[in-house]
Amino acid sequence: xxxxxxxxxxxxxxxxxxxxxxxxxxxxxxxxxxxxxxxxxxxxxxxxxxxxxxxxxxxxxxxxxxxxxxxxxxxxxxxxxxxxxxxxxxxxxxxxxxxxxxxxxxxxxxxxxxxxxxxxxxxxxxxxxxxxxxxxxxxxxxxxxxxxxxxxxxxxxxxxxxxxxxxxxxxxxxxxxxxxxxxxxxxxxxxxxxxxxxxxxxxxxxxxxxxxxxxxxxxxxxxxxxxxxxxxxxxxxxxxxxxxxxxxxxxxxxxxxxxxxxxxxxxxxxxxxxxxxxxxxxxxxxxxxxxxxxxxxxxxxxxxxxxxxxxxxxxxxxxxxxxxxxxxxxxxxxxxxxxxxxxxxxxxxxxxxxxxxxxxxxxxxxxxxxxxxxxxxxxxxxxxxxxxxxxxxxxxxxxxxxxxxxxxxxxxxx
Numbered sequence: 405x406x407x408x409x410x411x412x413x414x415x416x417x418x419x420x421x422x423x424x425x426x427x428x429x430x431x432x433x434x435x436x437x438x439x440x441x442x443x444x445x446x447x448x449x450x451x452x453x454x455x456x457x458x459x460x461x462x463x464x465x466x467x468x469x470x471x472x473x474x475x476x477x478x479x480x481x482x483x484x485x486x487x488x489x490x491x492x493x494x495x496x497x498x499x500x501x502x503x504x505x506x507x508x509x510x511x512x513x514x515x516x517x518x519x520x521x522x523x524x525x526x527x528x529x530x531x532x533x534x535x536x537x538x539x540x541x542x543x544x545x546x547x548x549x550x551x552x553x554x555x556x557x558x559x560x561x562x563x564x565x566x567x568x569x570x571x572x573x574x575x576x577x578x579x580x581x582x583x584x585x586x587x588x589x590x591x592x593x594x595x596x597x598x599x600x601x602x603x604x605x606x607x608x609x610x611x612x613x614x615x616x617x618x619x620x621x622x623x624x625x626x627x628x629x630x631x632x633x634x635x636x637x638x639x640x641x642x643x644x645x646x647x648x649x650x651x652x653x654x655x656x657x658x659x660x661x662x663x664x665x666x667x668x669x670x671x672x673x674x675x676x677x678x679x680x681x682x683x684x685x686x687x688x689x690x691x692x693x694x695x696x697x698x699x700x701x702x703x704x705x706x707x708x709x710x711x712x713x714x715x716x717x718x719x720x721x722x723x724x725x726x727x728x729x730x731x732x733x734x735x736x737x738x739x740x741x742x743x744x745x746x747x748x749x750x751x752x753x754x755x756x757x758x759x760x761x762x763x764x765x766x767x768x769x770x771x772x773x774x775x776x777x778x779x780x781x782x783x784x785x786x787x788x789x790x791x792x793x794x795x796x797x798x799x800x801x802x803x804x805x806x807x808x809x810x811x812x813x814x815x816x817x818x
Contacts, residue, residue, distance in 0.1 A: 407720075408719035411480075450784055645663045664676065775813045
């Protein structure tokens with residue numbers, strides 16, 4: 405059997421699997437036993453709202469995924485990708501890096517034009533329908549435009565960097581690409597609050613008062629030095645709530661959404677921050693970066709091997725490994741590998757989230773009430789699906805379900 409046929413079979417399996425998971429996500433878990441456990445903390449109305457929100461845009465979501473798959477299939481299993489590179493190369497006089505850049509822009513433009521109706525529907529129409537978004541259409545356009553611009557700039561820099569390494573270091577690129585990815589990830593985590601956050605939010609230091617004192621006490625208890633605590637104006641965009649740490653060493657910063665402060669008690673906010681501190685004390689970010697770098701390292705060798713096999717067989721039209729027309733082929737392989745490894749990443753993430761929950765309970769002296777009240781409020785405020793299908797949880801969920809986190813807190817002992 406030709407490799408092209410094998411790849412096409414896996415491509416079809418991935419489509420079928422994705423649609424199956426969409427159906428399971430829509431159905432959720434309807435077991436009476438789970439419902440009984442949920443209703444100890446929530447009402448029938450809470451359960452209904454979560455189901456309604458999670459099911460919204462179901463068919464549009466399926467259509468969006470199918471379009472993505474079809475575009476990928478056209479670029480990989482036909483000569484479209486190679487012909488597009490040849491046309492661009494003719495226009496640029498064979499200048500490699502300009503050809504790479506223009507190919508990336510063209511490919512991105514196709515994806516954007518096909519995706520923008522769905523972004524509008526999911527990000528504007530549905531968010532307004534359920535009372536989350538507060539943006540006008542113009543504000544949504546500006547926000548989306550900024551996100552698009554950042555994606556294009558970051559993507560272009562990444563593609564040019566990888567193309568340079570592949571072309572100039574024929575043998576060493578397998579080692580250099582993971583290193584470049586590691587450096588880029590570390591730089592991004594440092595520069596995010598400096599360059600990215602101000603593009604979307606206005607933020608200011610938290611006001612002096614009891615909340616700031618409690619946050620400082622919490623950080624001292626955890627032996628975490630924080631440069632400053634900021635409040636960002638998420639309420640200008642939506643009613644969603646969040647809080648996060650960023651930075652390294654002495655430059656750590658805490659960002660609180662103003663919606664979190666508006667909707668939660670000080671004890672609940674401290675509980676949320678205790679969870680975020682838990683990620684720091686367990687070095688989850690460092691561990692994730694290390695695992696991600698290792699995965700990229702292994703993938704580089706695997707992609708290089710598979711490319712040579714496909715190139716030798718000639719069943720898929722491929723130029724050089726560094727050619728821009730090879731990108732869709734590599735993206736499809738990465739997508740297939742991602743489908744296989746995703747359950748493992750999800751399991752690791754859920755384990756880390758449970759560790760962070762445990763740390764939050766430890767740091768707050770076992771304040772189970774604030775922890776549970778926070779989970780209940782967050783689920784209600786965000787219309788969380790309280791009864792997701794178990795297969796969906798195992799495969800996709802980066803966090804334990806709301807009910808699992810509440811029951812964990814109930815069982816917790818110092």
